[in-house]
Each structure stands twice: as C-alpha cells, then as structure tokens.
Amino acid sequence: MNQWIAFWSIMFKDVRAYYLKPPNVSWGLIFPVAWTGMFFIRSGRGLDSVLDLLPGVVAISVLFGTTSMLAVTVTFEKKNRSFDRLLLAPIPLSLLMLAKTSGAILFGVFNAFVPILLAQFLTDLSRIAWMTVLPAVLLVAIASTFLGLFIAVSVSEVFEAQTFSNFFRFPMIFLCGLFFPISALPAFLRPLAFALPLTYGVDILRQGILGQSMLPTGLNLMILIGFCLALFIVSLRNVHRKWIV
Amino acid sequence: MRIINDPDPLIRVEELTKRYKEVTAVDGLSFAVNHGELFGFLGPNGAGKTTTISLLTGLARPDSGAIRIAGRECAKNPKAAQHLIGVVPDESNLYPELSGYDNLCFCAALYGMRQAERQMRARELLEVFGLEGAADRKFAGYSKGMKRKLTIAAGIIHRPPILFLDEPTTGIDVASARQIRQLIADLHRAGTTIFLTTHYIEEAERLCERIAFVVQGRIVEIDSVVNLLQPVRQRRAMLITVSGSVEGLCNHLAGAYPQFTFQAASADQVRVESSDTISIGPLVRSIEDQGGEVIEARRLRPSLEDVFVRITGIDLDAMKKEKGGGGQ
Ligand SMILES: Nc1ncnc2c1ncn2[C@@H]1O[C@H](COP(=O)(O)OP(=O)(O)OP(=O)(O)O)[C@@H](O)[C@H]1O
Ligand SMILES: [Mg+2]
Numbered sequence: 001m002n003q004w005i006a007f008w009s010i011m012f013k014d015v016r017a018y019y020l021k022p023p024n025v026s027w028g029l030i031f032p033v034a035w036t037g038m039f040f041i042r043s044g045r046g047l048d049s050v051l052d053l054l055p056g057v058v059a060i061s062v063l064f065g066t067t068s069m070l071a072v073t074v075t076f077e078k079k080n081r082s083f084d085r086l087l088l089a090p091i092p093l094s095l096l097m098l099a100k101t102s103g104a105i106l107f108g109v110f111n112a113f114v115p116i117l118l119a120q121f122l123t124d125l126s127r128i129a130w131m132t133v134l135p136a137v138l139l140v141a142i143a144s145t146f147l148g149l150f151i152a153v154s155v156s157e158v159f160e161a162q163t164f165s166n167f168f169r170f171p172m173i174f175l176c177g178l179f180f181p182i183s184a185l186p187a188f189l190r191p192l193a194f195a196l197p198l199t200y201g202v203d204i205l206r207q208g209i210l211g212q213s214m215l216p217t218g219l220n221l222m223i224l225i226g227f228c229l230a231l232f233i234v235s236l237r238n239v240h241r242k243w244i245v
Numbered sequence: 246m247r248i249i250n251d252p253d254p255l256i257r258v259e260e261l262t263k264r265y266k267e268v269t270a271v272d273g274l275s276f277a278v279n280h281g282e283l284f285g286f287l288g289p290n291g292a293g294k295t296t297t298i299s300l301l302t303g304l305a306r307p308d309s310g311a312i313r314i315a316g317r318e319c320a321k322n323p324k325a326a327q328h329l330i331g332v333v334p335d336e337s338n339l340y341p342e343l344s345g346y347d348n349l350c351f352c353a354a355l356y357g358m359r360q361a362e363r364q365m366r367a368r369e370l371l372e373v374f375g376l377e378g379a380a381d382r383k384f385a386g387y388s389k390g391m392k393r394k395l396t397i398a399a400g401i402i403h404r405p406p407i408l409f410l411d412e413p414t415t416g417i418d419v420a421s422a423r424q425i426r427q428l429i430a431d432l433h434r435a436g437t438t439i440f441l442t443t444h445y446i447e448e449a450e451r452l453c454e455r456i457a458f459v460v461q462g463r464i465v466e467i468d469s470v471v472n473l474l475q476p477v478r479q480r481r482a483m484l485i486t487v488s489g490s491v492e493g494l495c496n497h498l499a500g501a502y503p504q505f506t507f508q509a510a511s512a513d514q515v516r517v518e519s520s521d522t523i524s525i526g527p528l529v530r531s532i533e534d535q536g537g538e539v540i541e542a543r544r545l546r547p548s549l550e551d552v553f554v555r556i557t558g559i560d561l562d563a564m565k566k567e568k569g570g571g572g573q
Binding site (some may be wrong): 003005007009010017080081082083085088089091092 | 303304323327328329332341342344345351354355357364399
C-alpha cells in the first residue's frame with residue numbers, strides 16, 4: 001500500500017514540475033494544432049478531408065508529445081543524479097518506471113484530444129466509435145511513451161535522447177500509415193511498417209474514426225499491447241544493466 | 246584485521262569487490278558496523294568510499310562479496326533493506342525546480358509516509374536546519390551550505406535507523422560544518438547507526454567511535470578511535486617556533502639530545518618528539534646558544550593524523566589541499 005504513495009507522488013511531481021510548465025503545455029497545444037492546420041490545408045480537399053486526416057494527426061500529436069518528455073523526466077534526472085533518490089526508494093524498479101512514465105502517458109492522451117477538439121468545430125464527429133478510439137489513444141500513448149523510455153535509458157545526455165527519438169519518429173510519420181496507406185509504400189519498406197507499433201495504433205484509430213482498417217481491431221490491440229510490454233520489459237532490463245552497475 | 250566482537254552487527258560486509266574496467270574501486274573489503282555505532286570510513290580521493298556506499302545502498306552491483314544489512318542479504322537483492330536506509334550523497338541531488346519544502350515532502354513520500362505526517366516532518370526538519378525562511382524558495386536558488394543541509398534533511402526525513410553520510414562537511418564553511426557535525430552527533434545519540442565517509446581526519450576523530458582507514462579500495466586499519474590512538478598517546482610532541490631559520494638547528498639539537506627526535510616542520514619551526522617528558526628549559530637554552538630565539542613552544546596533542554600518516558604513508562597536506570573548502 002505504501003508503495004502506491006510513492007507511485008502517486010512520483011507521478012504528480014513530474015506532472016507539476018515538468019508537464020504543467022507553460023512551455024510544455026503550450027508545446028502540447030501548439031504542436032497538434034500546427035500539425036492539424038498543416039495537413040488540413042495541404043490536403044486541399046477542404047473540410048470534408050478533416051475526418052480522413054484525423055487518425056494521422058492524433059497519432060502524430062501523441063507520438064511527438066510523449067517521446068521527448070522522457071528525455072527530460074528520465075535522462076535529465078539521471079544526469080543531475082536526482083534519479084538516484086528514486087533508485088534508493090524502497091519500491092520495485094518496475095513500479096518506479098511505471099510512475100515515471102504515467103505522467104507522460106497522460107500528457108500524450110491530453111495531446112490526442114487537441115486535434116479532436118479542433119475537428120469538432122470543423123466537421124461532424126458523431127459517427128466516431130469512441131469505445132474504439134479511446135483505447136487506441138491510450139495504447140498509442142503508452143507505446144510511444146515506452147518507446148521514449150527505451151530511448152531515454154539507451155543514452156546518457158538529454159540532447160542524445162532528442163536526436164535519437166527523432167531518428168525513430170520522423171520515419172514513423174511516413175511508414176506507419178498516418179497519411180497514406182501502407183499499401184502505397186514501396187514493397188521493400190512494408191515489412192518495416194509492420195515492425196513499428198504506431199502502424200497498429202493508427203489502424204485502430206482509422207477503424208474508430210473512419211470505420212475502415214487493414215487488420216481486425218482485436219488483433220491490432222493485441223499486437224499493440226505486445227509492443228508495450230516488450231518495450232517496457234526491455235527498458236527495465238536496460239535500467240538494471242546500465243544504471244545499477 | 247581485528248575480530249569484530251558484536252556477534253550480530255547491523256551491517257556486515259565480507260570480501261566486497263567492485264571493479265570498473267581497469268580500476269578496482271573496492272578491493273575485498275570486510276568490516277562490520279554495530280547497532281547504534283558511528284562508523285567512520287576515512288580515506289583520500291579515489292579510495293573507494295563513495296563506491297562502498299553505492300554498493301551498500303543498492304546503487305551499484307558488487308562483482309563479488311556479501312552484504313548483510315539488518316539480517317537481509319543485500320548483495321543479490323539490494324531492495325531488501327532500502328526501507329531501513331537513509332543516504333546523504335556527496336553532491337546535493339534534490340530537485341532544482343521544487344521548493345525546499347516540496348523536496349522534503351516528496352522524499353518522505355518515496356518512503357510511503359502519509360501526507361499529514363510528511364508535512365509535519367518537513368516543517369520540523371526545516372526548523373532544525375534553520376531553513377524555515379527558505380522553505381518556499383526553489384532548491385536551485387539555495388547556497389551550497391543550504392543545499393547540503395536540505396540534502397541531509399532529505400536523507401533523514403523517514404527516520405531511518407541506518408544513515409549513510411558521504412563527506413557531509415566537504416566544501417562548506419566552518420560554521421555550517423560545525424552545525425552539521427553537531428547534528429550528526431545528535432542523530433547518533435538518538436540511536437541512529439551512522440556510516441560516515443570523510444577525508445577530514447579530525448572530523449573522524451571527533452565524531453566516530455570506530456574508524457576504517459581506506460586506501461585504494463582496501464582497509465589498511467580498522468579499530469576504535471581509542472585503540473588507534475594508543476601508539477601515539479605515549480609519545481610526546483612539541484612544536485617550537487624560533488626566530489630565524491631552523492637550518493642546521495635540528496642537527497645540532499639531535500646531537501645534544503639523542504633521546505629526542507627533531508624534525509624541521511617549516512622554515513622556522515622544529516618538531517620535537519619523544520617517548521619521555523620533554524622539558525623545554527634546556528632546549529630553549531641550547532637554541533639560544535646557537536644564536537636563535539624561541540618565540541613559541543607548543544605541546545602537540547597526539548592525534549589520529551599521526552596514526553594515519555604512520556599507517557598509510559599518505560601526505561596529509563596533499564590530501565587536505567585536494568578538496569579545499571571548509572570542513573575543519
Ligand atoms: N562509475 C564509475 N566508473 C568508472 N570508475 C569509477 C566509477 N566510480 C568510481 N570509479 C573509480 O573508482 C575509484 C574509487 O572511486 P570513489 O568515488 O569510490 O572514491 P572516493 O573514495 O569516494 O573518492 P572521493 O574522496 O574523491 O569522493 C576511483 O578510482 C574512481 O575513478
Ligand atoms: Mg566520494
């Protein structure tokens with residue numbers, strides 16, 4: 001029971017100290033707005049394209065909102081050694097890492113709803129299957145946060161974490177079916193698309209928002225959950241191996 | 246090494262070894278810390294003091310050896326005893342963006358303390374450390390001494406029965422250092438078992454009950470302060486300051502008083518040592534006969550420094566200069 005006091009405190013501390021800071025809140029707002037605007041304008045098909053673009057914009061907002069956060073909450077704290085305090089706390093490492101990531105996951109979910117709220121003013125969202133979209137948003141947030149965690153524990157400098165995460169996320173914009181279907185990719189790139197978690201998240205979002213998808217939603221969910229578990233376990237092992245040396 | 250007499254020490258370390266690539270930071274350490282003891286770990290830079298604390302507290306993994314804390318096997322499972330431990334690291338590592346008060350409350354929460362209790366405890370410690378006025382200021386804006394005090398407060402916020410202090414007085418001014426030493430003594434009196442690393446010999450001598458001298462990852466001597474001082478206690482030493490140079494004077498005096506040893510302590514100071522009483526009268530006259538004049542003669546208290554130098558052969562002046570700062 002006492003361990004949960006530590007869990008909530010770590011999460012709330014991060015939310016207060018990092019996520020609710022004006023630069024992050026505005027980043028969380030501006031970034032999705034910018035993406036939304038850019039794609040809606042670029043598509044040139046007017047307002048009826050809003051719904052088409054929504055899954056991609058939601059996914060990209062979550063991806064960019066979460067992955068860079070762990071560079072701050074984990075890499076930065078590791079660097080200034082305050083992370084040692086957390087490692088000294090009498091709580092299991094897994095609970096500690098969950099606490100460190102849960103703030104970023106919440107932040108990601110918050111990011112997802114910025115474009116959805118904007119779309120609300122531009123188009124009719126009444127046909128969206130929210131019970132499909134919500135788990136998808138949550139899982140995409142979890143998967144990209146854990147990807148951020150994986151990156152954060154693989155590097156030792158904050159700028160490395162930023163660079164390294166761009167190495168993952170920019171290709172993902174094009175490879176994961178965000179704005180054009182995976183079938184439109186050159187054949188040799190397609191396997192790569194299926195190796196990335198975002199592909200499955202976007203597919204569920206498309207199902208929920210547009211009623212069309214490549215794979216069945218149940219399968220997509222299972223694969224996405226698998227990615228989340230794998231990323232988390234690998235990150236935990238990395239923490240064990242690299243930080244408690 | 247001496248046999249440890251407490252059959253059930255609170256901390257027991259056996260053959261602990263830790264290597265970092267080519268450096269062996271900790272090299273087969275064995276020691277025990279008894280319940281309620283203030284144990285000093287004394288050594289120069291790079292001796293392996295911080296590494297030892299990291300190994301004992303679960304921040305580093307030993308290559309070999311055993312660690313038992315309060316009966317729990319900690320070498321394999323470092324989490325086993327962490328709830329009993331408080332750690333004050335050598336560098337202040339609290340959260341720069343949080344206030345002093347919030348930092349303390351957060352640290353208390355890490356140990357599962359409930360809100361009302363942690364707020365009360367945080368206020369209490371801010372008062373003890375004289376930081377009430379800075380409670381709501383960000384830690385980033387604290388001075389070095391304030392940071393250090395808050396870091397110590399954070400280390401004891403959950404009232405740990407075992408406290409690890411890594412060079413608590415290094416780099417802060419004399420008054421703060423004294424205050425911190427007083428606090429350590431108070432904690433000790435209240436029953437906390439303390440593992441203190443330092444490179445200030447006087448600090449170790451003043452505070453600790455038992456001391457291990459550590460050099461290059463090994464314990465070269467471990468004993469109670471009383472026992473360690475035994476060999477030098479018998480010796481008398483005196484420092485004589487003369488006008489003019491001591492050059493040649495030592496040789497002359499050594500010839501005249503073969504029962505004493507003479508050593509030039511500085512350009513105008515002679516150190517006299519003996520196992521017998523040193524009577525100053527004849528010495529003063531001899532110096533005056535040589536055309537010198539005695540300005541001051543001071544009896545030197547036998548100190549742990551002498552023991553340390555004798556055992557380790559380490560140049561103390563160099564050790565003190567390396568770190569600078571207040572301390573003493
Ligand atoms: N993480 C590490 N990686 C590589 N070498 C290390 C690491 N930590 C410590 N060492 C080496 O181990 C040795 C012991 O270091 P340690 O920090 O324990 O010494 P110390 O007694 O605390 O010194 P100081 O008085 O300077 O704090 C040093 O030679 C140091 O370079
Ligand atoms: Mg050290």
